[in-house]
Amino acid sequence: MCRVLAAYERHLVSERDLTPHTVRAYLGDLRSLLAQAALLGHTGIDTLDVRTLRSWLATQQTLGRARTTMSRRATAVRVFTAWAQRTGRITTDPGALLGSPKAHRTLPPALRVDEARGLLEAAAVHADDGSPMGARDVAILELLYATGIRVGELCGLDVDDVDHERRVVRVFGKGRKERTVPFGVPAERALATWLASGRxxxxxxxxxxxxxLGARGRRIDQRAVRTLVHARLAEVPGAPDLGPHGLRHTAATHLLEGGADLRTVQELLGHASLATTQIYTHVTTDRLRQAYRQAHPRA
Structure with missing residues (x-):
């Protein structure tokens, strides 16, 4: 089983070009599955059956795993067994018979426009001392809000990925898919300040x-960006405690509220499926309904 997992890891990294985070998640799920399979008497993957897969998922459910987690783990198993059959390691694919729980589509939290403005103003106050860290923080927050890119995409950016003349940034998203995302004048000013002196x-x-760059002068990591977002949002009265992904939700919500169509937002966010982008229509509808209840005398 260990040799099979090692071969599968090479497949995920070399052939599918998945991110390190996704590879870790898939392998963690499979190690858990194979450990339970061993307890049930399986000595190799060639004897895995759908009953064993369902038994493992049932165990995960008793541990209180969320529906989204359960759905992801079922997907991880199906992808693995399909690969195992395709490469001749098993004769039949038990994962093809495996269902997965339907994940609840929850409304992602997002900042109001005034709260987003307060976040950027809070960062600007800290940058008044002229420190390179202050200039960097303003540029990071402006770019996250302006583009809606993922925190991993932001941390992976190189200097040459920014086209200052056209005001666009080249981003490598999930699966190393490349896309070009525009940003506005405030983000351009913040980036120019950071590159001119702070970097x-x-x-x-x-x-x-x-x-x-991080405090030690090397490429910044995601944890530092998350710490920054939480710290600056804590200074905005009444704002929810969001991370960088909350700014991504905020950018998408404000684009739709401003009149952008779903296809445009899908392209900007780098969603493979339009169904993923459609959740933001629920956010804007929910806000509309809330405003109506507050403002209309017959609501």
Whole structure:
């Protein structure tokens, strides 16, 4: 089983070009499955059957896993067994008979326009001292809100990925899919300030071409960006405590509220399916309904 997992990891990394986070998640699910299969008497994957797969999912459910987690784990198993059959490691695909729980579509939290403005103003206050970290933080928050890119995409940006003349940034999303996302004048000003003075002050020989740098002068990591977003939002009265993904939700919501169509937002966010983008229509409808209840005397 260990040899099979090692071969599958090479497949996920080399052939499917999945992100390290996705690879870790898939392998973690499969290790859990194979550990339970071993307890049930299986000595290899060639004896796996749908009853064993369902038994493992039932165990996960008793542990209180969320529906979204259960759905992802069922998908991980189906992808694995399909690969195992395709490569001749098993004769039949038990995962093809495996269903998965339908995930609840919850409304993602998002900032109001005034709260988003307050977040950026809070970052600007910290940048008044002229420190390189302050300039970097403003540029990060402006770019996250302006583009709606994922935090991993932001951390992976290089200096040459930004086209200042056209005001667009080249992003490599999930599956290494490339897309071009525009940004506005405030983000351009913040980026120009950061590149003109702040980045040079922080950069060390190992910084490479990274656009954003951490306190030690190397490419910034996702944890530092999350800490930044939480810290600045804590200074905005009444704002919900969101992470970088909350700014992605906020950007999508404000685009739709401003009149953008779903296809445009789908392209900007890098969603493979329009169904993923459609959840934001529920956000805007919910806000409309809330405003109606508050404002209309016969609501």
């Amino acid at each position: 040079a002050a922080l950069a060390v020989p190992g910084a490479g071409a990274a656009l954003f």
